[in-house]
Each structure stands twice: as C-alpha cells, then as structure tokens.
Amino acid sequence: MTALCAQRTFFRGADGYEAARRGTVWNGILPQRFPDAIVQACDADDVVATIRYARAHGHRVGIRSGGHSWTASHLRDGGVLLDVSRLDHCDVDVDRMTARVGPGKVASDFANELDAQGLFFPSGHCEGIRLGGYLLQGGYGWNSKVLGPACESVLGLEVVTADGETLYCDPQQHADLYWAARGSGPGFFGVVTSFTLRLHRRPPVLGTCLYMYPVEVADEVFGWGRSISGEIDDRVELQILTSRNAPEAGPDVPTIAIASPVFADSEEDAAKALSILGSCPVIDRATVNVPYLPTTLANWYAAVMMKYPAGHRYSVDNMFTSASADELLPGIRTIIETLPPHPSHFVFAGWKPSADRSDMVYGVEDDVYLGLYTAWLDPADDARYGDWARSNMAAMSHLATGISLADENLAHRAGRFIAEPNLARLQQVRAAYDPDGMFHSWQAHD
Incomplete structure (x- = not known):
C-alpha cells in the first residue's frame, strides 16, 4: 500500500492542518469545507503516491495549483486535497520556441521572464496566479484575441490519471485526454504535473x-x-x-x-x-x-x-x-x-x-x-x-x-460554461479515464 510523505501531509485535526488549508485559498473568505488530508506535493512522484494512496483508501481528490479560485472549488469535505503549487519548474527552449513548466509556476513571473528574453506567452492579467488552473480553464490573457486563449498554446501535458499512471498527452498520444484538458478547468479528471507550451515572439x-x-x-x-x-x-x-x-x-x-x-x-x-x-x-x-x-x-x-x-x-x-x-x-x-x-x-x-x-x-x-x-x-x-x-x-x-x-460562481448560480455537445463528449472521456469518479468535478456538478 502506498504511503504518503509525513513531512508534507496534514491530516484533519493535526498540527499544521489549518495553516495548510488556509494556505490553499487566496480569497479572504475561507469556506468551511474540510478535506480529511492535505498533501503538499513537491514533485511528480509525490503526485503518483498521493493518487495511489487515495485510490487504495477510497478517497476522492481535489487539486489545487494556486491562484485566485474565487470559490475555492478545490476545497471539499472529506477525501484528499492535493496541492501541486510547489511543482514550479520552468525550462525554456528558445530555439524550439517552447517551454516545459509546472502547474505551480506563477504565470506573471513566467510572462516577465519571457519578456526579458524577447518572448511572449498569453499569461493571465493578474499577478500571482499559477499556470495550472489558468491553463486548464482556458486562459484569457494578454493579447488573447490574436493568440487565442492560452490553452491553444498548450502543445502537450504530463498527466497522472485516476489509476496512478503517468501519461503524456498531445494530438497524437491520448488525444481525447489532451482535448479534455484544454478548457475543462476544475472539472478535469487528472493531475497535470507538467505542460509543454508554445512560445511566441514578444510584440515590439x-x-x-x-x-x-x-x-x-x-x-x-x-x-x-x-x-x-x-x-x-x-x-x-x-x-x-x-x-x-x-x-x-x-x-x-x-x-x-x-x-x-x-x-x-x-x-x-x-x-x-x-x-x-x-x-x-x-x-x-x-x-x-x-x-x-x-x-x-x-x-x-x-x-x-x-x-x-x-x-x-x-x-x-x-x-x-x-x-x-x-x-x-x-x-x-x-x-x-x-x-x-x-x-x-x-x-x-x-x-x-x-x-x-x-x-x-x-x-x-x-x-x-x-x-x-x-x-x-x-x-x-x-x-x-x-x-x-x-x-x-x-x-x-x-x-x-x-x-x-x-x-465562475457555480456554487451559487448555475451557468452554461461548455457547449452541450462538448460537455457530453467530456463526460464520455471522463468515464474512460476516471470511471469511479475519484476526481471532483465542478462545484454543484458532483
């Protein structure tokens, strides 16, 4: 049975739990929702171990990469909250005009670092948000009318699935999961540990x-x-x-x-x-x-x-x-x-x-x-x-x-956020990759 790293796991009622819970919410309003355990992953191996632990114990999983999630949709009662904000690696390949970045990379830092090299990515308009949630929900950012939402510049993703397997998804490999990751936001049924992004020349x-x-x-x-x-x-x-x-x-x-x-x-x-x-x-x-x-x-x-x-x-x-x-x-x-x-x-x-x-x-x-x-x-x-x-x-x-x-404010007001045919297809892909519903979906849709 897979164990969790004790130094980075906080069980409800234990020392450090409430600070870890509070630390996952940027909003001053802290929802009264309490996971059974909060895991602060430091690398992809921690993510795999957490998912296998959750499956072995019958836990559902919420994921937080760190941003301004206004309703803190990652924070749910029971189960495991997996915090991947520490997966903040960033490798830029100027010759290929690509970057490999972690979900915890701060988008504004990424944008400013690229700017200094004459490069550009349609990062979000606010400082401090992390790339994980921003890219998964679509990503309306700087110059997006020209470049499209930021998810259009996602070339591939490393994803840990509900069975603890690590897959690389792009248009040729696991294309259905790649399709699902670009725009489903907190309804995505996997943990992204790395994004491969297309970079652009900075406008003069x-x-x-x-x-x-x-x-x-x-x-x-x-x-x-x-x-x-x-x-x-x-x-x-x-x-x-x-x-x-x-x-x-x-x-x-x-x-x-x-x-x-x-x-x-x-x-x-x-x-x-x-x-x-x-x-x-x-x-x-x-x-x-x-x-x-x-x-x-x-x-x-x-x-x-x-x-x-x-x-x-x-x-x-x-x-x-x-x-x-x-x-x-x-x-x-x-x-x-x-x-x-x-x-x-x-x-x-x-x-x-x-x-x-x-x-x-x-x-x-x-x-x-x-x-x-x-x-x-x-x-x-x-x-x-x-x-x-x-x-x-x-x-x-x-x-x-x-x-x-x-x-989104789905916890308090329903709204259409994905076209109906796409939503139907998304649920079919979810059934293939997460048939037991281990990952939480959008609030009010679980």
Missing part, C-alpha cells in the same frame, strides 16, 4: 490609452463601447472598467475608465490601432484623455493588481453575451447604481469568438464579457456585499450566452 511595442468619464455619461460610453466592440483591432483589448474612487482619490463616486492594452509592431501602429477608442461621442466629457502612451508588461500587472489587493473578501460572477446596447444598458445602470466601495469593480470587455475550437473542450464565448468583482475587508459586511455580483448577473442571465470558468 506594448502600449495603452487612458480615458476617464464621469458616471453621468454611462449610457453614452457603454452604448458606444458595445457598438464598436466588433470593429476594434484584434491587437487591442477593449476594457471599460467602472469602480468607485479610492478614499485617497476623491469623492466616493463611480468613475468609468477605458484603459486598453495594445500589442503592435511600432508606436505608430499602436496609436493607430487605439485610435477608435477616441471616437466616443462624449469625448468632450472625458476628465482624462490620453490616446496613447507606451508601457510595459510589468506596469500593466501593477495597474491591474490595484483592483485585486490581497487580504480582501471576494465574490465574483460573470457572463458572455451578444446582446445589444439597448438590452444591456438597464442591467448596467443597476450595476453602477449599486456598485460597492473600492476596490469592487465592473469590467466590460470585448472578445473575439472563434468559429471553430473543436480541437479542445474550451467553453462558451461571445462578443462581450461582463465581469463583476466585489471586494471588502470586514466579515460583518458579508451580507451587505456578498450577493451583489451573483444577483446582478442573475438578473441579466436571459441575455447571457454562458459564463467563463475563470470567474
């Missing part, structure tokens, strides 16, 4: 624009934003962000900011690609009007993380939609009118759905993405703020194509 120029508008012209800004969302250059990420001012920044009122990254061959190309964002019909009401300035990936990460401070309690929800501005505006008005204090925020983002992603299970997508991110510090405010994101997305759900697993 990274830039941005910055426009800020008072909330009084929200209808005009969002109506215009929806009207141009399909016309924007793929190298530009349409990002319209609404949040209340920070206490030190002025009155506690919502402000609308358009700060859109651009990835281009020259500053002239970058400015031209961004120029459409200066066409808002109320541009004369902009309190900040910067059509273009050069920036860096590090600066972008720093700007993004101002909205995601550590130690806060978070509740999020989201939707993809193709609805018109007239259909969306009533819900957007309610979101803005009820917006909780800084750093809570509302993101309206443009996207480019693909005509065909049949080579992966990757979820639903549409022209526009709406994301609600509530953040507060005091547990006494849980009842006041905790349902804001869910209730507003529920009220607009009749306009939704579905949701993204990146910001």
